Amino acid sequence: MKKCVISGYYGFGNLGDEAILFALVRALRSSFPGTDITVLSGNCEHTASSYGVKAADRWNPVAVWRALRASDGLISGGGSLLQDVTGLGSLCYYLGVMWLAILAGRPFWIHAQGIGPVRSSLGRLLVRLTLRRARGISVRDPESKEELVAMGLAPELIEVTVDPVLTLDREVADLQMGRRILERWGVKGLGEQKIVGISVREWRGLTAYRLAVAEAADRLVESGCSVVFLPFQYESDVAVCRDIIRMMNRPSSVVDEPLSVVEMASVIACLDLVIGMRLHALILGHAMGVPVVGISYDPKIDRFLASVGKEPAMSVEQPDGEVLIEAVLSHR
Incomplete structure (x- = not known):
């Protein structure tokens, strides 16, 4: 054509x-x-x-x-x-x-x-x-x-x-750009600590899964990691991210600005782990060679994870903080 x-x-x-x-x-x-x-x-x-x-x-x-x-x-x-x-x-x-x-x-x-x-x-x-x-x-x-x-x-x-x-692959990412974005939003320990990105979204008014994510994020910080929340639908995802941050007892960050595809790929390429509800947070993580842990809210999440030999750590309908923590910590 x-x-x-x-x-x-x-x-x-x-x-x-x-x-x-x-x-x-x-x-x-x-x-x-x-x-x-x-x-x-x-x-x-x-x-x-x-x-x-x-x-x-x-x-x-x-x-x-x-x-x-x-x-x-x-x-x-x-x-x-x-x-x-x-x-x-x-x-x-x-x-x-x-x-x-x-x-x-x-x-x-x-x-x-x-x-x-x-x-x-x-x-x-x-x-x-x-x-x-x-x-x-x-x-x-x-x-x-x-x-x-x-x-x-x-x-x-x-x-x-x-x-x-x-x-896509890591060739589309600019690691220096990714680090600058993370630093701009208060992510500490770049190059010294493991950095974990978390992508969440609102889904049908359910909120119990947010506490499970907050507990897992706290455990990651306690284990020496830095945690940063990555909104994929700006601004609606930011509200969910901030709600989870309020539930946490440990410090974390959120990238509170709309990013381009290349900017988000660059950020994800700097991470050591992606925890995602958003399908393309998981796909971009996998494309950038970063381990992923999925939280299911839709069959498309289960389908993608199955294609890369994984299962969801939990679902939003049946959140289990301990199971999520176990799945996350296994990637430390």
Whole structure:
């Protein structure tokens, strides 16, 4: 394709999705130099300036239509776009963009997506009817393929690949940049102590898991580590981080500023361990060669951990501080 449109959850400050876009644009430019890329975004100015692409307002049907008509095709993904946990509206939006591509006479591809959960009968029907029109389908884990097959799609049409962020490596990180950011937010002992990064998020009003994280963080500090909280969705994650810090008895830090993909990769590359609820905190940690400990709130966490031979240390629905502490301390 000389001209392509990319659809996903871009331009909303979610660092995981921004990392997907960063990796996807990087791969397209490596494989197809000179490709004209337009991203459907919630913040066109930020997306265009951050990635050197064109951007169209994802909420403006006319802008989306024009972008599709001017393109050679649509890439939908990656990320967890085809799910109805956050509501049927989100699922219908991404499927709707695919139907706009069909109406515009343009092919579309599903790229490295994590599928589901899609719990509603209507949602599953819509996914099946839409994806049967796809030029190609790739998913980021075997369970996503199983989910699509269960919805009625032919297994031979679905390729299992990896999350785009796993194609990144330490070459994208700048260790000096990472150290400067950590020092700016009060992380002490760089080069002398082990540094542990923690990524958490709000989930359905549950709070008991926060105490378990606070207890584990305290134990890490008592054992001689420095602990820093890493928000992946600024500013909502910061509130959860600060709530956990208030529960702690020992000092810790939080990176209280929005970071770019390269900045967060640089910070994570400086760490000795990542404890994560956020999927892409775990994926970036693994990509940077840093050990990870996962806290499950969604099947996508379990799927990724299984792909690297691990299990979640605990779930947010059944928090167990002692089990989390044991898993964390085993990486000391």
